[in-house]
Amino acid sequence: MKSKLWKIVAAWVVITMLASSAACVTPAEPTKTPAPTQAPTTAPAATKAPQPTAVEPTKAAPTKKIVTFAWTQEPDSLNPWYTNMWFSTTLHQLFLAWAWEFDDKNVPFPRLVTEIPSLENGGVSPDGLTITMHLRDDIVWSDGKPITSADFVFTYDMVMAEANSVTSKYPYDYLESIEAPDERTVVMHFSKPFAAWKSLFWRGILPRHVLEPVFQAKGSLQEAEWNMAPTVGCGPYNFAEWESGSYIRFVKNPNYWGPAPKIDEIYFKIVPDDASQTAALIAGDADVGAFIPLSDVPTLKEKGVIIMVESSGYAEGLFFNFRDMANPGARDLNVRRAIAMAIDREAINRDLLLGLSHAPETLWDPLAVYGYVSPDIVPWKYDPAAAKDLLEKAGWIDRDGDGIRENARGEKLTLVYGTTIREIRQDTQAVIQQQLKQVGIELKLVSQEADIFFGSFSDGAACAVGSVDIMQWSDAPYFPDPDKDYWLCDQIPNADNPWGWNYFGCDPRLDELFKKQLTLMDEKERAKVIQEISKYMHDQVYWYGLWDDPDYWAVNARLTGVKFSGVTPLYNVAEWDVK
Amino acid sequence: MTRYIVRRLLQAIPLLFIISVVLFILMRSSGDPVATLGGRRNPRPEDRQRLTRLLGLDQPLYVQYIYWLIGNDWTMIDVDGDGVVETPGQQKGVLRGEFGTSLVVRGKPAMEVILERIPYTLLLMIVSEVVIIFFSLVIGVFSALRQYSLLDHLITGLSFLGYSMPIFFVALVSMYLFAVEFKSWGLPYLPTGGVFEPQEGNTPLQVALHLVLPVMSIAVVSIAGYSRFVRATMLEVLGEDYIRTARAKGLRKRTIIFLHALKNASLPLVTIVGLDIPMLLGGAVVTERIFAWPGTGRLFLDHVSRGDTPVVMGILMLIAVAVIIFQLITDITYAWLDPRIRYT
Numbered sequence: 001m002k003s004k005l006w007k008i009v010a011a012w013v014v015i016t017m018l019a020s021s022a023a024c025v026t027p028a029e030p031t032k033t034p035a036p037t038q039a040p041t042t043a044p045a046a047t048k049a050p051q052p053t054a055v056e057p058t059k060a061a062p063t064k065k066i067v068t069f070a071w072t073q074e075p076d077s078l079n080p081w082y083t084n085m086w087f088s089t090t091l092h093q094l095f096l097a098w099a100w101e102f103d104d105k106n107v108p109f110p111r112l113v114t115e116i117p118s119l120e121n122g123g124v125s126p127d128g129l130t131i132t133m134h135l136r137d138d139i140v141w142s143d144g145k146p147i148t149s150a151d152f153v154f155t156y157d158m159v160m161a162e163a164n165s166v167t168s169k170y171p172y173d174y175l176e177s178i179e180a181p182d183e184r185t186v187v188m189h190f191s192k193p194f195a196a197w198k199s200l201f202w203r204g205i206l207p208r209h210v211l212e213p214v215f216q217a218k219g220s221l222q223e224a225e226w227n228m229a230p231t232v233g234c235g236p237y238n239f240a241e242w243e244s245g246s247y248i249r250f251v252k253n254p255n256y257w258g259p260a261p262k263i264d265e266i267y268f269k270i271v272p273d274d275a276s277q278t279a280a281l282i283a284g285d286a287d288v289g290a291f292i293p294l295s296d297v298p299t300l301k302e303k304g305v306i307i308m309v310e311s312s313g314y315a316e317g318l319f320f321n322f323r324d325m326a327n328p329g330a331r332d333l334n335v336r337r338a339i340a341m342a343i344d345r346e347a348i349n350r351d352l353l354l355g356l357s358h359a360p361e362t363l364w365d366p367l368a369v370y371g372y373v374s375p376d377i378v379p380w381k382y383d384p385a386a387a388k389d390l391l392e393k394a395g396w397i398d399r400d401g402d403g404i405r406e407n408a409r410g411e412k413l414t415l416v417y418g419t420t421i422r423e424i425r426q427d428t429q430a431v432i433q434q435q436l437k438q439v440g441i442e443l444k445l446v447s448q449e450a451d452i453f454f455g456s457f458s459d460g461a462a463c464a465v466g467s468v469d470i471m472q473w474s475d476a477p478y479f480p481d482p483d484k485d486y487w488l489c490d491q492i493p494n495a496d497n498p499w500g501w502n503y504f505g506c507d508p509r510l511d512e513l514f515k516k517q518l519t520l521m522d523e524k525e526r527a528k529v530i531q532e533i534s535k536y537m538h539d540q541v542y543w544y545g546l547w548d549d550p551d552y553w554a555v556n557a558r559l560t561g562v563k564f565s566g567v568t569p570l571y572n573v574a575e576w577d578v579k
Numbered sequence: 580m581t582r583y584i585v586r587r588l589l590q591a592i593p594l595l596f597i598i599s600v601v602l603f604i605l606m607r608s609s610g611d612p613v614a615t616l617g618g619r620r621n622p623r624p625e626d627r628q629r630l631t632r633l634l635g636l637d638q639p640l641y642v643q644y645i646y647w648l649i650g651n652d653w654t655m656i657d658v659d660g661d662g663v664v665e666t667p668g669q670q671k672g673v674l675r676g677e678f679g680t681s682l683v684v685r686g687k688p689a690m691e692v693i694l695e696r697i698p699y700t701l702l703l704m705i706v707s708e709v710v711i712i713f714f715s716l717v718i719g720v721f722s723a724l725r726q727y728s729l730l731d732h733l734i735t736g737l738s739f740l741g742y743s744m745p746i747f748f749v750a751l752v753s754m755y756l757f758a759v760e761f762k763s764w765g766l767p768y769l770p771t772g773g774v775f776e777p778q779e780g781n782t783p784l785q786v787a788l789h790l791v792l793p794v795m796s797i798a799v800v801s802i803a804g805y806s807r808f809v810r811a812t813m814l815e816v817l818g819e820d821y822i823r824t825a826r827a828k829g830l831r832k833r834t835i836i837f838l839h840a841l842k843n844a845s846l847p848l849v850t851i852v853g854l855d856i857p858m859l860l861g862g863a864v865v866t867e868r869i870f871a872w873p874g875t876g877r878l879f880l881d882h883v884s885r886g887d888t889p890v891v892m893g894i895l896m897l898i899a900v901a902v903i904i905f906q907l908i909t910d911i912t913y914a915w916l917d918p919r920i921r922y923t
Binding site for chain 1: 609610611612614615616617618619620621622623624625626627628629630631633634658659660680683684685686687692695696699751754755758759762768770771772773774776777778868869870871873874877878880881884885886
């Protein structure tokens with residue numbers, strides 16, 4: 001009997017010890033990010049990533065100034081061309097300076113270049129087909145190697161190489177050619193003017209001396225260690241380590257060519273849950289948080305956490321499908337105008353968004369400072385009586401007394417209203433459904449995961465095949481550039497173009513105006529065309545704004561010098577300090 | 580016994596095949612991996628078309644499954660998009676031990692992505708399991724020995740309370756209480772999440788402190804359930820003839836309870852725990868998310884939402900294999916512990 005008891009105990013001890021030993025020993029090895037072997041080591045301090053493990057803890061000296069971010073999504077790659085995530089690209093300003101960045105007013109300022117090319121300084125040719133950039137003399141990679149025009153040309157070559165299968169070739173596929181006449185000059189040639197260049201080009205460059213050998217050896221950069229461990233960079237901080245699912249750590253770059261950063265180490269701690277992020281900010285376990293839920297803003301303020309709001313061009317709104325397959329109501333301008341008057345946006349902003357936002361009239365309202373919004377726009381006012389009148393006059397009458405209007409052909413004013421599964425969107429759907437019911441419009445609600453909602457035509461995705469009449473999401477132009485190219489007629493999804501992203505319809509006038517503005521290099525001339533677009537789209541109710549969607553940052557009061565930009569949020573991170 | 584083990588293992592092959600087919604079809608039908616690429620702004624149509632082709636997502640579903648299973652290095656694929664296959668494939672396939680490369684962490688082998696997280700998940704889950712078993716036994720035995728006493732009623736009430744509380748609620752309330760409020764009240768407090776605090780470094784003490792709240796959240800609900808189970812089986816065993824005989828022989832109470840009663844009462848627990856062990860690999864999705872614990876549960880959630888078939892299939896197949904192996908081990912252990920059971 002006794003021996004059997006021992007068998008039970010022995011079995012448990014063995015299982016537990018085996019499993020525990022796996023848990024306690026193995027974390028150290030697979031989780032550390034090895035320093036890339038191809039990285040040169042002329043400046044060891046800059047290139048060699050410390051690799052702390054569970055066995056050799058990284059005990060930080062108490063005097064070190066450390067700032068911790070609560071990052072709700074883990075980046076997928078630190079290589080700018082293998083990511084589409086905001087949580088990845090926002091890190092660039094620490095370790096991979098852009099050619100020019102944007103300040104807290106979203107105004108560009110030069111980083112790697114001596115000045116931003118313009119028509120006035122001759123950097124942009126009068127015909128808009130050539131843009132010349134002059135690089136600063138003092139810029140070096142974190143391993144001490146100079147940054148030259150060859151790095152820019154190499155970056156272009158890597159983006160365009162099919163074998164690299166980068167996330168996006170845009171806007172480099174607009175370039176006809178690129179050349180480097182000398183070490184400090186880069187010349188871009190276009191076949192036609194491309195007005196959006198300032199917002200889209202040179203969002204990071206690749207270190208040629210590190211990555212060219214990898215490309216030559218493997219035929220692709222896809223598996224380059226640098227993508228996940230960019231130990232050679234050109235920002236105020238160096239990448240130090242990335243522990244999957246846990247944190248990414250950056251340390252001061254001793255070879256930084258700009259003003260020396262004041263914070264010693266910066267951690268991006270991955271905290272995927274919104275409520276946990278808020279708890280970490282209140283408890284002081286995190287100093288900075290992004291994408292703060294609006295419902296938590298009052299609590300955070302009450303606890304002394306500073307809330308900073310920065311526009312990044314996004315606005316939440318309704319997109320109408322006026323393609324042939326849509327309900328006749330969605331294709332009828334009078335119905336769209338009636339909907340614009342029947343929705344109480346003020347109530348939505350007040351009740352669902354705690355009065356912290358307001359309704360924009362156009363997609364360009366967050367860019368109003370640049371003069372992109374027509375001054376002639378008359379905002380839509382909540383007026384259900386006027387909405388009813390308009391529907392009656394347009395022939396949409398409730399003929400069978402069921403509370404839903406029909407047209408003369410007996411087609412009911414029942415619209416399908418789809419969005420993604422984000423909670424605030426589903427709440428908004430319910431509110432708008434009730435509001436439109438008051439004027440005799442029935443809404444059938446659909447909400448899906450974003451990957452399904454925005455699927456392709458061949459997948460039968462709702463937006464692509466047009467099975468929804470009204471769509472809702474938050475979007476922005478190529479901020480701070482005003483271009484938004486998914487309104488073009490050749491972008492309508494169909495069997496030949498299954499990935500087309502004009503889910504709305506073809507309006508030849510809009511198509512012409514959008515194409516025209518992209519070729520205008522004179523900013524004032526271009527702004528006039530954007531104004532025309534904004535007024536036309538507003539009056540046609542192709543897009544109907546619900547609320548502006550700026551970035552909400554939460555900052556611990558112990559930090560000083562903190563500013564954010566909507567384009568390059570951490571542009572002044574080198575100036576941050578702790579009290 | 581050897582024949583039994585071999586037969587069970589052979590039966591597992593078609594079972595795993597069917598599981599993999601079903602999971603693959605479900606996974607690939609749950610959204611377009613290049614629809615958003617995790618961004619705020621959707622990728623351009625030209626890029627989506629190119630990536631769909633380069634990642635092999637334009638192939639028919641059965642071709643994608645075959646490539647996942649046996650690789651594509653025996654055939655040619657179209658890389659430049661001219662409709663002509665010209666480049667030899669690179670994938671080796673699951674049957675040759677390669678789960679493909681992640682679609683999210685581009686170019687990184689799926690198994691590498693998973694293995695980075697498994698130690699953390701095992702650490703969290705094993706500690707939780709040990710805590711659950713220990714407290715379930717203690718509370719269950721205690722409650723059974725004092726049946727219908729005030730304390731038994733109290734434990735029963737608390738058990739139902741614990742069992743009916745969702746994990747996310749326990750997790751968030753305990754975080755706000757022990758991490759946020761305790762700190763503001765000037766009491767000793769626990770961290771809100773993660774594995775260690777940057778200022779303190781990655782020390783065993785730090786990891787232990789960060790384990791307390793997630794382990795507690797997982798354990799509360801399970802202890803409530805398991806302790807009821809132990810109480811019921813203990814009561815059943817305590818009424819058996821051999822216990823009465825043992826008492827009549829004058830054995831010490833402690834010997835009767837722990838050697839005779841508990842041993843037999845805990846036998847059914849072996850089955851439950853045996854089924855729990857493979858699930859340890861899957862981690863605790865809700866708890867890992869709330870406490871920012873870098874385990875496989877969170878990895879699964881993050882990668883399912885991005886349609887990362889190689890990583891998700893890797894996690895699911897690991898769990899499927901573990902379930903089959905541990906069920907077999909449980910059956911064998913059961914036979915070993917209870918001589919009345921024989922497998923032929």
